[in-house]
Amino acid sequence: MGLLSSPFAKKTNSVTRMMLWVIGATVPGLLVMIYFFGFGVLINLLIACATALVTEAFVLKLRQRPIVPILWDGSALVTAWLLALALPPLLPWWMTVLGTSFAIIFAKHVYGGLGNNIFNPAMVGYVLLLISFPLEMTTWLPPQSLAENPVGLIEAVSIIFTGAASNEATIDMLKQGVDGYTMATPLDHIKTELAQGYRIPEAETAPIIKGLSGAGWQWVNLAFLAGGLALMFKKVIGWQIPIAVLLGMGLVSLPLFFANSDYYLFPMFHGFAGATMLGAFFIATDPVTASTTPKGRWIFGLGIGAITVLIRTFGGYPDAIAFAVLLMNMAVPMIDYYTKPRTYGHADKKHKAGGGAK
Amino acid sequence: MEHSNPTPKSRASEIPIYEIPGGIHPEEHKTRSNQADIRSLPLADELVINLKGQAGNRSLPVVKAGDTVLKGQVIAECDGIFSAYQHAPTSGEVIAIENRTIAHPSGLDDLCVVLKPDGKDQWCELSPVTHLEDMDREAVLAQIFEKGVVGLGGASFPSHIKLKQHEGIHTLIINAAECEPYITCDDKLLQEHTKDVLLGAEIISKLYQDIDIIIGIEDNKPQAIDAIKQARQELGLSNIKLGVVPTKYPSGGEKQLIQLLTGKEVPHGKLPADLGLVMHNVGTCYAIQQALTEGKPLVERLVTLTGDNCKEPGNYWIPFGTPVEHLIQATNSETPKRLIMGGPMMGYELPSAEVGIVKATNCIIMSADGELGMDQTALPCIRCGACMDACPASLLPQQLYWHAQADEFDKAEEYDLFDCIECGACAYVCPSHIPLVQHYRYAKSTIRNNRVEKIKAEKARERYEARQERLERVKREKAERHRKAAEARKKAAEEAGKKDPKKAAVQAALARVKAKKEAQQSDTNEADQSKADDNNSEGNN
Incomplete structure (x- = not known):
């Protein structure tokens, strides 16, 4: 429909602008990741973006939709961007291509395109890769400061595209830390140590554990937190969901920590480890797949936070933002249905006969 | 109704001012x-x-x-x-x-x-x-x-x-x-x-x-x-x-x-x-x-x-x-x-500049190119909920839109479509430039029309049933009359036969004529009545 009736006044905002703000706000986090994990991060990002744009254009053509205006809305780019930020830095190029194109085709367009998908496309792509290639997807480089052999641009390109390093250094060597151990993420490290019978205070003596969470990782999370806060203040995202995610993590991890700090991590560690801040501010806030009622936003966020800590603590995966987001995505239609706000002039839902029941 | 706590918003107010949900701050141009x-x-x-x-x-x-x-x-x-x-x-x-x-x-x-x-x-x-x-x-x-x-x-x-x-x-x-x-x-x-x-x-x-x-x-x-x-x-x-x-x-x-x-x-x-x-x-x-x-x-x-x-x-x-x-x-x-x-x-x-000012006209805006209503193409709804945050009636505009555009009017009503005051705050904030109020107006008028149609259809059905019933009744009555006339005829013939065969023949003939007349008359009445009824139902439609 064209504009036939009021209102004629229009706020100067647009989906494109929102998407570009989201991308812009990830830049501090991106730069910190490049600093700690090398150029592989940037290469992943470029591969994912190119794949997303090509796939989106291809599917739009198949679906006989206008290509340029929809490409321009920026949503495909955001999907690729967020997925790439979640990928390990030296992932083989075709895995990135596979994950991104799967996200665009199956998580987005199969459901009817932007606005109609139930699941967060970036997280669908991520989970596909995680369960298909668990080894590659959990192999992170050590932060550059701890790496025995820091990865340069040439090496990163070579490894990602050919699977072999350019010089005599093997990939396994690159993955080794100064102490000769293969480096994992801090969350991975804790999980492995606990499985081997160590306690958390012992596990935390490793060089990779540092400050709020782990070397490098605390800075990555702080940078995403800064970008996320900027989005919040620019009102590109609501404040409810990110706060609820962090609150949900705290509500589950704090009692556990007090119950037994030998086996359960301090809430601050959860908050600044892994993909927490990226998830809370950039992934959980995806408007399409999040709950859209005032109360629903809180339930949605709290659920993501709680599930993440539960899986990290009791499940088989070191990090769980993606699973938590997808699980809560699934619950959104029900959450939205039961959290309809009270309309002006209507009695409270509780008093309304059959208000929620169908 | 809930009473929200008074929040002193402006020092100039002489009475406590309460909060309303939603609302927007468009450029005032005043x-x-x-x-x-x-x-x-x-x-x-x-x-x-x-x-x-x-x-x-x-x-x-x-x-x-x-x-x-x-x-x-x-x-x-x-x-x-x-x-x-x-x-x-x-x-x-x-x-x-x-x-x-x-x-x-x-x-x-x-x-x-x-x-x-x-x-x-x-x-x-x-x-x-x-x-x-x-x-x-x-x-x-x-x-x-x-x-x-x-x-x-x-x-x-x-x-x-x-x-x-x-x-x-x-x-x-x-x-x-x-x-x-x-x-x-x-x-x-x-x-x-x-x-x-x-x-x-x-x-x-x-x-x-x-x-x-x-x-x-x-x-x-x-x-x-x-x-x-x-x-x-x-x-x-x-x-x-x-x-x-x-x-x-x-x-x-x-x-x-x-x-x-x-x-x-x-x-x-x-x-x-x-x-x-x-x-x-x-x-x-x-x-x-x-x-x-x-x-x-x-x-x-x-x-x-x-x-x-x-x-x-x-x-x-x-x-x-x-x-x-x-x-x-x-x-x-x-x-x-x-x-x-x-x-x-x-x-x-306004459809034309020739229209006259009426009692309701508080303002005429003579806008320049691009000043108002930039005709932007509507993009898909991304369910960002900006409309919900702007709605002063605490509705869920994104759900109303979803159901209105799918012609699911019963669902739209379930989401209190008719409590929408058409203020336009939702469409003002929509980043996808969806003319939301237009969709709501469409849904409202379609629902109203459907209600009128339903009442009309109901009445037409009642009328039809009444007519069918009446035709049945007339048919029954007619059969009854024919039966009675035949009986009378038979009786008259029998009685006449007892007295005088000649007179009886005349009596029988008379009775036949009488019965025929009666039958004719009731036929005409019926025809008239059904004709009037047809006219009536046409007029009502």
Whole structure:
């Protein structure tokens, strides 16, 4: 429909602008990741973006939709961007291509395109890769400061595209830390140590554990937190969901920590480890797949936070933002249905006969 | 209803102000038209007075082409109580009573009185009220009725009807919020005719045994607020309180202003009167004061002329029926890109510049290219919920849109579609540029039409069933009659046979004729009746 009736006044905002703000706000986090994990991060990002744009254009053509205006809305780019930020830095190029194109085709367009998908496309792509290639997807480089052999641009390109390093250094060597151990993420490290019978205070003596969470990782999370806060203040995202995610993590991890700090991590560690801040501010806030009622936003966020800590603590995966987001995505239609706000002039839902029941 | 806690928002407010959910802060564009003093424009060559210029029934013209009329003379009477008198906006000659394009988004024609001004602008004899204090309620209402006063806030609801109910009313709210961008006529009226407006409010208050008056006004009108305070002091009016509300659209919506000033919500399906409240617009107060103390009927109103293409923006006294085209020329304005009657949020685009100003016209926006309503292509809804955060009725606009565009009207109603006040806040904030209100209007009108259709279908079905039943009955009766006639015949023949064979033969023949006649007659009756019935059902369809 064209504009036939009021209102004629229009706020100067647009989906494109929102998407570009989201991308812009990830830049501090991106730069910190490049600093700690090398150029592989940037290469992943470029591969994912190119794949997303090509796939989106291809599917739009198949679906006989206008290509340029929809490409321009920026949503495909955001999907690729967020997925790439979640990928390990030296992932083989075709895995990135596979994950991104799967996200665009199956998580987005199969459901009817932007606005109609139930699941967060970036997280669908991520989970596909995680369960298909668990080894590659959990192999992170050590932060550059701890790496025995820091990865340069040439090496990163070579490894990602050919699977072999350019010089005599093997990939396994690159993955080794100064102490000769293969480096994992801090969350991975804790999980492995606990499985081997160590306690958390012992596990935390490793060089990779540092400050709020782990070397490098605390800075990555702080940078995403800064970008996320900027989005919040620019009102590109609501404040409810990110706060609820962090609150949900705290509500589950704090009692556990007090119950037994030998086996359960301090809430601050959860908050600044892994993909927490990226998830809370950039992934959980995806408007399409999040709950859209005032109360629903809180339930949605709290659920993501709680599930993440539960899986990290009791499940088989070191990090769980993606699973938590997808699980809560699934619950959104029900959450939205039961959290309809009270309309002006209507009695409270509780008093309304059959208000929620169908 | 829940009572939210009062939050002192502005120091200038004399009563506690409550919160309303949602709302937006569009660019105000008010300084453009509120700088200059109120002015008048030269008369137009022709006034086109729309007889359907109020809510309710079309007024019935009492003049005919060729009549000369004086300013203020009645030119059309009420058609029943739910209608309004219309008076000649100036002196001159009635040159036609014919269908003209009226101020309505549809661009439909309707009956208009076309008046050619003689330029003298000569008033008829006015009958001001001399002893207002001595008048009883009915007399005051009669005067308001006869002077053609309708609500000037936008809906043009006949004021005498709104004022009629007086049981349990304890507070009069004067709506001076004027929250729509661009419009400044209430603001200017309050600044320049403060006392008249306050006295008008007092007249209304007296109708309810001196109830309290709250003037609800947005805090972006400091001059009007000061003017009210001063006039109130000079007139010694102690029952008027100022409720200064934060500037936020749509604080001037009736339901929203009530919530802001009292913390109460008008229950679904009820009226403000059920809360003991009655609300009138600033312009209506002024019109009522003029009708009583000056005896002047409502023949003109203050209209904001504004927009980027309006070269002399400001507030003008415009006689009703003045064609918008004349306003464009008289202010040396450029041809507007979009011509809006009302504000940019709830007004409508005029189908032509020839339409005349009506009692509801508070503003004409002569917009420049790109100023209003950039025709952006609507993108898919991304369910960001910005609309929900902006909705003053706490609806879920994204769900309403989802169901409205899928023609799932029962679902849309489940999400309280009919509680939408069409303020446009949702569409204003939508990053996908979806004309949300348009979808809601479509859904609402389709649902209303469906309801009417359903009632019609129900009636048609009842009629059909009644007819079927009657035809059955007639058939049964006819069979019964035939049976009886045959019996009678048989009996007569038998009886005759007993007495005299010859006479019996004659008797039998007579009986046959009689039976035949009877049968014929009942056939004709039936035919007539079913024919009448067919006509009837056609007429109803």
